[in-house]
Amino acid sequence: MSRRRVVLVDDHHLFRSGVRTELGDAVDIVGEAGSVSEAVPLIRELDPDVVLLDVHLPDGGGHAVIAQVAPERPGVRFLALSVSDAAEDVIDVIRAGARGYVTKTISGAELVDAIERTAEGDAVFSPRLAGFVLDAFRSGEAAVDPELDTLTAREREVLQLIARGYRYKEIAARLHLSVKTVESHVSAVLRKLQLSSRHELTRWAAERRLI
Amino acid sequence: MTTSPYRLPLTLPRVRRAQDERALGGVAAGIAKSLDVDPTLVRLTFALLAFADGAGIAAYLGAWLALSLEDGPAPSPRRRALGVALIAVGGLLALRGFGVSDSLLWPLALGAAAVMLIRSRGGVYVVVGVVLGIAAVIAFVDRNVGQADTSSALESSAVAIALLLVLGPWAWRLALERDAERTARIRTEERAEMAARIHDSVLQTLALVQREAGDPRRVAALARRQERELRGWLYPASRAEGASLASALETAAAEVEELHGVPVELVQTGDLPLDEQLESLVLASREAMANAAEHSGAEEVAVFVDVADDDVAVFVRDRGSGFEPESLPPGAHGIAESIRGRMERAGGTVALASSREGTEVELRLRRQP
Numbered sequence: 001m002s003r004r005r006v007v008l009v010d011d012h013h014l015f016r017s018g019v020r021t022e023l024g025d026a027v028d029i030v031g032e033a034g035s036v037s038e039a040v041p042l043i044r045e046l047d048p049d050v051v052l053l054d055v056h057l058p059d060g061g062g063h064a065v066i067a068q069v070a071p072e073r074p075g076v077r078f079l080a081l082s083v084s085d086a087a088e089d090v091i092d093v094i095r096a097g098a099r100g101y102v103t104k105t106i107s108g109a110e111l112v113d114a115i116e117r118t119a120e121g122d123a124v125f126s127p128r129l130a131g132f133v134l135d136a137f138r139s140g141e142a143a144v145d146p147e148l149d150t151l152t153a154r155e156r157e158v159l160q161l162i163a164r165g166y167r168y169k170e171i172a173a174r175l176h177l178s179v180k181t182v183e184s185h186v187s188a189v190l191r192k193l194q195l196s197s198r199h200e201l202t203r204w205a206a207e208r209r210l211i
Numbered sequence: 212m213t214t215s216p217y218r219l220p221l222t223l224p225r226v227r228r229a230q231d232e233r234a235l236g237g238v239a240a241g242i243a244k245s246l247d248v249d250p251t252l253v254r255l256t257f258a259l260l261a262f263a264d265g266a267g268i269a270a271y272l273g274a275w276l277a278l279s280l281e282d283g284p285a286p287s288p289r290r291r292a293l294g295v296a297l298i299a300v301g302g303l304l305a306l307r308g309f310g311v312s313d314s315l316l317w318p319l320a321l322g323a324a325a326v327m328l329i330r331s332r333g334g335v336y337v338v339v340g341v342v343l344g345i346a347a348v349i350a351f352v353d354r355n356v357g358q359a360d361t362s363s364a365l366e367s368s369a370v371a372i373a374l375l376l377v378l379g380p381w382a383w384r385l386a387l388e389r390d391a392e393r394t395a396r397i398r399t400e401e402r403a404e405m406a407a408r409i410h411d412s413v414l415q416t417l418a419l420v421q422r423e424a425g426d427p428r429r430v431a432a433l434a435r436r437q438e439r440e441l442r443g444w445l446y447p448a449s450r451a452e453g454a455s456l457a458s459a460l461e462t463a464a465a466e467v468e469e470l471h472g473v474p475v476e477l478v479q480t481g482d483l484p485l486d487e488q489l490e491s492l493v494l495a496s497r498e499a500m501a502n503a504a505e506h507s508g509a510e511e512v513a514v515f516v517d518v519a520d521d522d523v524a525v526f527v528r529d530r531g532s533g534f535e536p537e538s539l540p541p542g543a544h545g546i547a548e549s550i551r552g553r554m555e556r557a558g559g560t561v562a563l564a565s566s567r568e569g570t571e572v573e574l575r576l577r578r579q580p
Contacts, residue, residue, distance in 0.1 A: 105474075127476060131479060131515065163478045164515040164526045165476070165513030166528075
């Protein structure tokens with residue numbers, strides 16, 4: 001398998017070089033940018049497999065990069081990376097179109113794995129993101145669109161295991177499913193997260209002027 | 212900010228005759244500039260006052276004498292005194308022109324003189340001013356008590372309106388300035404507090420990190436603690452008020468992390484106010500975290516808290532060496548007493564799964580209705 005071509009977007013130079021070192025030869029870092037205005041033309045030009053995207057950027061934030069690039073470069077996948085695990089930050093980039101969200105404390109090996117999964121079009125959920133989604137899709141509120149506004153029992157089960165720190169393979173073994181099925185459940189949840197009009201989600205999005 | 216926030220706003224804006232927008236002596240334009248109003252408004256006031264026995268003319272002449280030209284030298288004290296006197300005459304004439312009876316006017320004049328003297332340099336002037344002020348009050352009481360003079364009420368309100376017209380904008384601006392000053396003061400205080408906090412926390416930690424640079428585990432623990440502290444300060448969690456399950460578990464996780472130097476990743480959904488039953492759950496969870504941190508050899512402990520309507524579950528997972536529950540030495544009180552005993556007394560259950568890939572302890576409580 002050829003190495004994934006990755007662009008790194010983060011306004012902290014130190015952090016970028018740290019990630020570069022940690023990733024080593026596992027991926028091919030083809031470019032780096034420190035702001036939205038730098039990142040947009042760079043990504044258009046390089047057309048990478050995956051963009052590792054900081055949620056907070058000085059001139060507009062990660063979602064601004066996705067909004068400007070995604071329409072013309074549908075093949076580029078975004079993985080959000082943040083020091084913060086505030087719910088608003090999560091919802092912000094995911095709804096803009098990121099395929100996943102990991103915090104900056106992630107280990108090098110896990111990050112390589114997350115990049116690989118992102119490149120293949122899978123959703124990457126950290127335990128924290130899973131916990132947040134479970135919280136946001138809590139029962140009790142009437143769903144406007146049941147298809148999008150509620151999780152199936154299976155999806156809930158998968159998310160709970162992710163939140164407990166299980167990996168996809170372990171989840172598959174526990175639930176007697178294939179890894180592919182687990183992945184498709186997670187992707188389905190990601191889609192709901194992006195499209196649902198659930199109150200908790202829309203409120204955050206509205207406060208951030210995303211919709 | 213060096214000025215005291217408690218300074219009374221008594222200082223009048225410094226008025227100078229305007230050079231650039233002057234029509235005659237620059238008096239009206241200068242006053243307008245310092246009050247931040249339209250010069251036409253001030254000119255109109257002077258013109259109107261001129262009809263009151265020439266009060267406007269006297270006041271204008273006085274002001275022209277008393278005020279220095281912009282960038283010009285200050286007028287001589289004699290010229291200044293003459294000017295002030297003329298302004299006073301103008302003022303008195305104006306009040307008479309409004310129909311203010313002498314019985315009101317004289318006390319007013321005395322009072323004004325008193326205020327001016329008291330507000331001047333001080334010393335003997337203050338004494339004279341206070342005496343004048345008392346004289347003004349006596350004169351006022353002496354001449355007015357017992358006389359229900361309706362016209363004087365009208366006169367007073369006329370004066371009040373005239374004063375409001377001229378002094379209103381100035382008072383308004385003053386209030387705004389004080390607001391701005393207050394905001395600036397609060398900002399300064401906030402900055403000072405932030406500096407103090409960063410000094411107490413981040414700088415201390417950085418110093419410790421430099422000293423312990425040889426011990427990566429210790430450095431990581433220091434960094435974790437600092438991170439948690441800063442986060443707690445920057446993004447205060449919007450948890451339930453008072454003691455809550457989520458905040459108690461957060462504290463427990465932080466304590467374990469610090470004690471054993473192993474990061475505890477805590478993911479929580481939902482929250483409940485803390486009660487006796489949940490307190491037992493928190494203590495049992497803490498023990499499970501401590502066990503994982505101490506014995507498993509894992510680099511991290513993951514904790515997931517799932518709060519549902521009728522039950523609460525806490526999962527404590529590590530990717531450490533694992534163990535055989537049956538082969539525990541008899542002295543292992545941790546699991547037997549601190550976890551299982553506690554949970555059972557609180558009406559909960561404990562499930563344990565351990566393999567070579569790690570251990571997971573599941574603590575579950577059915578909520579008492």
